[in-house]
Amino acid sequence: MTHQTFTGKPMHPAAKMFAEECKAGEMDRREFMTRATALGLTTAGAYGLLGMASPAQAADMAMDGGTLRMQCEVRAHKDPRTYDWTQMAAVTSGTLEYLVEYSSDGSFTPMLLSGWEVNDDASQYTLMVRQGITWNNGEDFTADDVARNIARWCDKGAEGNSMAGRMASLIDEASGQASEGAITVDGNNVILKLNSSDITIIPGMADYPAAIVHSSYDADGDISALVGTGPMKVETLEVGVKAVLTKTDHPWWGNANDAYAGGGNRLDRIEFIDYGTDPAAWVAAAEAEEVDCFWETVGDFVDVMDGLGWVKSEVATGATIVVRPNQLAEVDGKTPYADKRVRQAISMAVDNAVCLELGYASRGVPADNCHAGPVHPEYDASVGRLPYDPAKAMALLEEAGMADFEFEIFSIDDDWRKNTTDAVAAQMRDAGMKVKRTIIPGSTFWNDWTKYSFSSTNWNHRPLATQIWGLAYRSGEAWNEFGWANAEFDALLAEANAIADADARRKVAGKLQAIIVEEGVTVQPYWRSLYRHANEKVTGTDMHIAYLPQTYKWALKG
Secondary structure (H helix, E strand, O other), X not given: OOXXXXXXXXXXXXXXXXXXXXXXXXXXXXXXXXXXXXXXXXXXXXXXXXXXXXXXXXXXXXXXXXXXXXXXXXXXXXXXXXXXXXXXXXHHOOOOOOOEEEOOOOOEEEOOEEEEEEOOOOOEEEEEEOOOOEOOOOOEOOXXXXXXXXXXXXXXXXXXXXXXXXXXXXXXXXXXXXOOOOEEEEOOEEEEEOOOOOOOHHHHHOOHHHOOOXXXXXXXXXXXHOOOOOOEEEEEXXXXXXXXXXXXXXXXXXXXXXXXXXXXXXXXXXXXXXXXXXXHHHHHHHHOXXXXXXXXXXXXXXXXXXXXXXXXXXXXXXXXXXXXXXXXXXXXXXXXXXXXXXXXXXXXXXXXXXXXXXXXXXXEEEOOOOXXXXXXXXXXOOOOOOOOOHHHHHHHHHHOOOOOOEEEEEEEOOOHHHHHXXXXXXXXXXXXXXXXXXXXXXXXXXXXXXXXXXXXXXEOOOOOHHHHHHXXXXXXXXXXXXXXXXXXXXXXXXXXXXXXXXXXXXXXXHHHHHHHHHOOOOEOOEEEXXXXXXXXXXXXXXXXXXXOOOHXXXXXXX
């Protein structure tokens, strides 16, 4: 018998409402899957509400064993809750696993959890911890481990801990830690009692910095001795060169579980090989048969790899880039971007469609500078952006006394991010502004990515716009690279996260969009389609909508 919920208990009352909204065309299927499964419905149960069967999985014949070689940037290891690049999670993904998994169809499924329940107003979550799991040191994995990790995520005092932004509704503002009584253990369950209703808790647990660590975890320890629940270990990690994952004899829980059996952990070895940021070097490696798969294929190189005959996977996403001024940054003793007129001028000088064409070979759709879009259920398409108006942009600069100011825009030295930033700089110059471009090697760019005065950063897809806003735009968050603080925005964001009804939530989200746009917080020019190429020997590596490294699915064909 197939249950509609992970626990076999009645579905959350909002699930049927979401299904009717989906049937009525008020939200698309991916949005529905995200909302319904976050409330505890199984994937089959969610599709069933729509009168549909779950899509059949691909039946490629995967063999046991072998080595898969992937082109991928190799970055230094650090505490997972401070991961700020998905490739970091890829290297540890065979060892450090997640409570919840997010899939490209929008669904959430339990991993180290067996399921969860959410009360009617999403102010209390009951997390059921999967039984029979052991750490690779032989210890049992328990509810105490889950509670301890969530408490670690809530530590706002840990530098760079972006998980605190995802767990904000559990945190006491005065102490910067989990509120008293917010996280309790009841047998095999962990009970979360939130300070306010929050529908983003489960999505937050599926994001890549939410890897689960052992009580002995030491960020400075030997990564080859990392204790986790997964089937592999990190054998070696050489930053900028190569990382190697190898299969262990640890009895992996997934091989005995119907949801994961047959999917994986077939590989003996995964090699992540770093060829730098120039895609031409990746193509050369493919032609020389040094790699079997790319981490990502970008821009015009999508056509190049199609021409080589490699197999392409593609997904439309909420992945994007922001080219943003930092409102706190000092330049020559001044804070030029603290002036809203300066920020608005930047936005009005840039045609986002031009950025998409020149920066990403038109492989996506233009955006509205508010970091919410058609892939997000809250998105209000009626809000729009500040108009593209170069003459008005210069008038605003003159009004601010900044007409002679020289803007310096920083970017990484890669393909599409550099090209997009170039397109912004060129359009600002066309509007009459003075602009200097500074390009920084990838090996150093990410060390202080939140601190540049004016720079570009790519952002992954997240299923809810309120997730992104909570991570990047809410006052004081670790990933708030804009240096922006707005009390009205923060209050509206909390209100939006407490609303289940899509239409009511969209009205509040529209206000949030309008504030970001009117404040000129960023140029967020387009939404990207993501691509990955692999040779014909590889299976299970299809591009993930949010780059999440589900390495247990990767294999070679027999």
